[in-house]
Amino acid sequence: MKFILTDTDPQSKARAGIVKTDHGDIETPIFMPVGTAGSVKAVHQRELTYDVKAQIILGNTYHLYLRPGLDVLEKAGGLHKFNGWSKPILTDSGGYQVFSLAGTRKITEEGVVFKSHIDGSKHVFSPEGVMDIQRTIGADIIMAFDECTPYPCEFGYARNSMEMTHRWLKRCIARFDQTEGKYGYSQTLFPIVQGSVFKDLRKQSAEFIASCEREGNAIGGLSVGEPAEMMYEMTDMVTDILPKDKPRYLMGVGTPANILEGIALGVDMFDCVMPTRNARNGMLFTSEGIINIRNEKWKDDFSPIDTGINSYVSSFYSKAYLRHLTIAKEILAAQIASIHNLAFYLWLVGQAREKIKSGEFSAWKDQMVKKVSTRL
Amino acid sequence: MKFILTDTDPQSKARAGIVKTDHGDIETPIFMPVGTAGSVKAVHQRELTYDVKAQIILGNTYHLYLRPGLDVLEKAGGLHKFNGWSKPILTDSGGYQVFSLAGTRKITEEGVVFKSHIDGSKHVFSPEGVMDIQRTIGADIIMAFDECTPYPCEFGYARNSMEMTHRWLKRCIARFDQTEGKYGYSQTLFPIVQGSVFKDLRKQSAEFIASCEREGNAIGGLSVGEPAEMMYEMTDMVTDILPKDKPRYLMGVGTPANILEGIALGVDMFDCVMPTRNARNGMLFTSEGIINIRNEKWKDDFSPIDTGINSYVSSFYSKAYLRHLTIAKEILAAQIASIHNLAFYLWLVGQAREKIKSGEFSAWKDQMVKKVSTRL
Ligand SMILES: [Zn+2]
Ligand SMILES: [Zn+2]
Numbered sequence: 001m002k003f004i005l006t007d008t009d010p011q012s013k014a015r016a017g018i019v020k021t022d023h024g025d026i027e028t029p030i031f032m033p034v035g036t037a038g039s040v041k042a043v044h045q046r047e048l049t050y051d052v053k054a055q056i057i058l059g060n061t062y063h064l065y066l067r068p069g070l071d072v073l074e075k076a077g078g079l080h081k082f083n084g085w086s087k088p089i090l091t092d093s094g095g096y097q098v099f100s101l102a103g104t105r106k107i108t109e110e111g112v113v114f115k116s117h118i119d120g121s122k123h124v125f126s127p128e129g130v131m132d133i134q135r136t137i138g139a140d141i142i143m144a145f146d147e148c149t150p151y152p153c154e155f156g157y158a159r160n161s162m163e164m165t166h167r168w169l170k171r172c173i174a175r176f177d178q179t180e181g182k183y184g185y186s187q188t189l190f191p192i193v194q195g196s197v198f199k200d201l202r203k204q205s206a207e208f209i210a211s212c213e214r215e216g217n218a219i220g221g222l223s224v225g226e227p228a229e230m231m232y233e234m235t236d237m238v239t240d241i242l243p244k245d246k247p248r249y250l251m252g253v254g255t256p257a258n259i260l261e262g263i264a265l266g267v268d269m270f271d272c273v274m275p276t277r278n279a280r281n282g283m284l285f286t287s288e289g290i291i292n293i294r295n296e297k298w299k300d301d302f303s304p305i306d307t308g309i310n311s312y313v314s315s316f317y318s319k320a321y322l323r324h325l326t327i328a329k330e331i332l333a334a335q336i337a338s339i340h341n342l343a344f345y346l347w348l349v350g351q352a353r354e355k356i357k358s359g360e361f362s363a364w365k366d367q368m369v370k371k372v373s374t375r376l
Numbered sequence: 377m378k379f380i381l382t383d384t385d386p387q388s389k390a391r392a393g394i395v396k397t398d399h400g401d402i403e404t405p406i407f408m409p410v411g412t413a414g415s416v417k418a419v420h421q422r423e424l425t426y427d428v429k430a431q432i433i434l435g436n437t438y439h440l441y442l443r444p445g446l447d448v449l450e451k452a453g454g455l456h457k458f459n460g461w462s463k464p465i466l467t468d469s470g471g472y473q474v475f476s477l478a479g480t481r482k483i484t485e486e487g488v489v490f491k492s493h494i495d496g497s498k499h500v501f502s503p504e505g506v507m508d509i510q511r512t513i514g515a516d517i518i519m520a521f522d523e524c525t526p527y528p529c530e531f532g533y534a535r536n537s538m539e540m541t542h543r544w545l546k547r548c549i550a551r552f553d554q555t556e557g558k559y560g561y562s563q564t565l566f567p568i569v570q571g572s573v574f575k576d577l578r579k580q581s582a583e584f585i586a587s588c589e590r591e592g593n594a595i596g597g598l599s600v601g602e603p604a605e606m607m608y609e610m611t612d613m614v615t616d617i618l619p620k621d622k623p624r625y626l627m628g629v630g631t632p633a634n635i636l637e638g639i640a641l642g643v644d645m646f647d648c649v650m651p652t653r654n655a656r657n658g659m660l661f662t663s664e665g666i667i668n669i670r671n672e673k674w675k676d677d678f679s680p681i682d683t684g685i686n687s688y689v690s691s692f693y694s695k696a697y698l699r700h701l702t703i704a705k706e707i708l709a710a711q712i713a714s715i716h717n718l719a720f721y722l723w724l725v726g727q728a729r730e731k732i733k734s735g736e737f738s739a740w741k742d743q744m745v746k747k748v749s750t751r752l
Contacts, residue, residue, distance in 0.1 A: 038700065042707040045692070068675070068700040075676045082678075082697055299444070300451045302458075316421070321458055324414065324444040331418040331710055 001141070001188040001215045003247045011362035013239060013266035016353045019216075019247050021140045022185035023080065023088040026055045028247060028268040029352055031259065031345040032090060034276065037063045038083045041276050042331075042338040045084050051313050052342040053350075056088040056140075058271050061133055062097035065123075066116050070136045078138025078183045090271075091139035092251075093130050096148050107147070109164065127171035131179065131189070138183050143218065144172045146192045148251075151225040158196035162205050165194045173212060190249060192220040193238050197230050206241035217242045218249040219267070223258070232261055239266035256285055256348055256372040260365050263352050275345050279337035282326045285344045289374030291319070293337065298323040305336070311343035348372070377517070377564040377591045379623045387738035389615060389642035392729045395592070395623050397516045398561035399456065399464040402431045404623060404644040405728055407635065407721040408466060410652065413439045414459045417652050418707075418714040421460050427689050428718040429726070431463060432516075434647050437470035437509055441499075442492050446512045454514025454559045466647075467515035468627075469506050472524050483523070485540065503547035507555065507565070514559050519594065520548045522568045524627075527601040534572035538581050541570045549588060566625060568596040569614050573606050582617035593618045594625040595643070599634070608637055615642035632661055632724055632748035636741050639728050651721050655713035658702045661720045665750035667695070669713070674699040681712070687719035724748070 007016040019026040033040045033048065035057045040048055048054045059079055068082070076082035079089055098105055098114045105114035111126030125133075127145040134142040146165040149158050169191050176189045191209045195201030209217050219238050222231045235250060242248055249269035250262050259270050275285065284291040287308030291298070298319040305322060306314040317336050325333035351368075355361040383392040395402040409416045409424065411433045416424055424430045435455055444458070452458035455465055474481055474490045481490035487502030501509075503521040510518040522541040525534050545567050552565045567585045571577030585593050595614050598607045611626060618624055625645035626638050635646050651661065660667040663684030667674070674695040681698060682690040693712050701709035727744075731737040 037704045037706055038697070039704075039706045039708040042711070044689075044708065044711060046688075063704075067704050068696070072676055072696060072700070076678055076694075076696065082694075082700075084692055084694075084697070300448055302452055312422075313420075316460055318452075318458075318460075320444070320448060320452065321414070321460070324448070324458075328413045328415075328439075328443050330413060330415045331707060332415040332420065334707055335418070335420065335711065 009361040012264040016356040021088045032271040042334040059091045061094035088140040090141040093143045093145040127168040128175040131175040153196045162194045188215045192218040206238045216247040220251045223253045257369045275341035279341045289376040309347035313339045385737040388640040392732040397464045408647040410434045418710040435467045438473035464516040466517040469519045469521040503544040504551040507551040529572045538570045564591045568594040582614045592623040596627045599629045633745045651717035655717040665752040685723035689715045
């Protein structure tokens with residue numbers, strides 16, 4: 001992987017660049033749709049390419065490890081071959097899902113013992129094991145095995161957790177560097193900054209992560225319930241420390257406004273289930289603001305969902321039709337809304353990129369944050 | 377509407393033709409995907425056109441009347457404008473659904489009083505009302521209000537029901553002929569032959585329907601649980617009586633084999649929920665036979681779903697990936713399987729049409745009935 005930083009905004013820390021992978025280039029800042037079990041829910045791969053204009057998608061190691069399982073993925077020749085998505089893929093480490101299985105998992109220095117939510121079977125994730133699993137899944141970008149602390153979180157817990165995450169990172173790096181990609185293309189490992197909402201921990205973690213000198217870095221443990229201002233403050237501190245010449249990935253963020261603020265703070269990559277999950281609940285993000293499509297007011301509004309974002313699906317279907325499908329619980333409602341919301345997210349980061357390139361980002365961002373947060 | 381009969385098979389009653397409507401031509405024999413509430417479940421309109429290659433879809437009057445309702449449909453300018461499907465649409469009369477609401481509906485000579493399955497509200501469907509409703513929905517082909525008798529059914533019930541259906545048909549015709557299309561294109565009314573599985577009733581009904589001299593005719597009350605041979609026998613009798621120069625629509629049929637046999641008996645149009653409903657349960661119809669995609673044997677079969685039918689989706693995704701999505705309950709599973717099954721049905725009737733035109737239909741049909749009924 002290579003990162004080329006091409007433009008920086010004079011009034012903020014926003015930047016534009018290109019991440020080069022063996023599966024193609026990613027123009028940053030970028031949003032990455034989440035494809036949990038090897039499918040971005042309700043969206044065809046062809047639609048991801050031509051409607052959403054996704055450049056990279058996520059896969060969840062926990063889900064893929066359990067189903068279809070590593071034997072199938074390896075026989076297929078990796079996830080790209082398995083699901084037919086030929087552009088870059090990033091996988092999380094599975095830590096987030098495993099730690100969420102409260103009551104059925106046990107954390108030790110060695111790793112985490114957990115029970116499958118599908119059949120109750122017992123499994124172990126360790127830093128080494130998770131590197132091997134992600135090698136087998138075949139992601140272009142592999143994430144370190146970390147603990148994402150909850151919010152709120154006591155200082156002592158956050159510190160101990162961060163220190164363990166750092167020890168685990170050393171083991172991840174050792175294992176990753178001793179192994180090779182299985183399918184003939186290269187993979188890269190991103191370490192993750194933790195430290196909850198404590199400035200000194202965040203600083204300490206960011207410095208440690210920077211010192212590992214990997215090809216890209218991630219910021220984890222945010223967007224877990226803390227106030228947005230706190231998330232911005234932590235991100236701001238961390239991006240001051242992480243190297244400028246490497247991409248920065250703010251994990252699990254967020255609303256359109258969160259993403260714009262994150263870009264202003266020097267973040268290059270984002271992912272979130274919000275556009276697809278909220279789509280399935282009838283919440284649309286548009287270039288004019290937020291729509292609850294179940295609302296009576298859209299009943300006979302035959303105007304297109306959103307003509308502002310250059311998406312076929314968003315221009316083709318009307319608000320009234322989408323409302324009808326949503327109320328009638330038709331599967332097509334989830335399909336249309338998911339494509340639309342993702343196309344909007346990709347449009348938004350694309351616009352941000354253009355504005356960074358033309359030097360107009362900061363003023364545009366302030367205006368846009370208001371617009372995309374308006375409830376229509 | 378106009379029907380041009382272009383070819384007839386020398387060894388069977390199979391025929392090829394063109395139904396001309398104001399929304400375009402339909403090449404027969406044809407299969408019509410069912411779009412219950414104005415959406416063919418899990419399939420985008422664009423996919424219906426380019427992947428499935430549908431030429432006409434169905435809408436269900438009962439569902440559309442309740443939701444989105446006639447006010448919305450009329451304001452939209454009819455169902456075509458509302459859902460963005462610009463090719464022909466056929467609507468059923470709503471009778472089938474209303475009669476299925478056993479316990480909550482009451483049949484009289486005037487019509488049927490029923491309660492909405494959505495909110496329990498009370499409504500009346502009469503022959504006249506149902507003509508007006510379908511005028512408002514804006515279907516190109518409108519179906520008469522009939523009673524579809526269950527199977528088995530006593531002779532006395534079948535005769536009385538058929539006679540009421542005939543009286544209702546006269547009222548449908550009177551109302552239809554007194555009214556006009558609301559959106560500037562013409563609509564046509566198909567009467568429906570009933571008579572359960574009784575030869576003399578079917579004969580009597582077919583003769584009455586033929587005497588009405590409408591632009592097309594339908595055969596109802598079959599594929600409701602009777603043995604396939606009985607359905608073929610009734611269809612054979614009825615198509616001997618219905619005029620040759622008008623399209624014949626066998627309602628609610630059926631399996632791929634049923635459709636091939638129906639074509640051999642002189643039927644031109646078919647509809648059924650089977651390809652989409654079974655798709656959602658993981659059952660695939662392919663050019664090689666029937667697949668239960670949940671079966672372990674497809675776990676690592678990375679071959680395409682079906683390369684024999686010239687469908688992008690069926691060639692792009694593998695059996696193993698579709699199996700994974702099905703087991704993981706991903707929405708995309710329903711999407712892929714629904715497109716595939718519909719594309720297969722449209723491919724099958726398209727092949728039948730070609731074989732009729734080249735005079736090879738009968739031999740091909742016998743071979744194909746076996747093939748499409750094989751369980752892989
Ligand atoms: Zn999120
Ligand atoms: Zn059927």
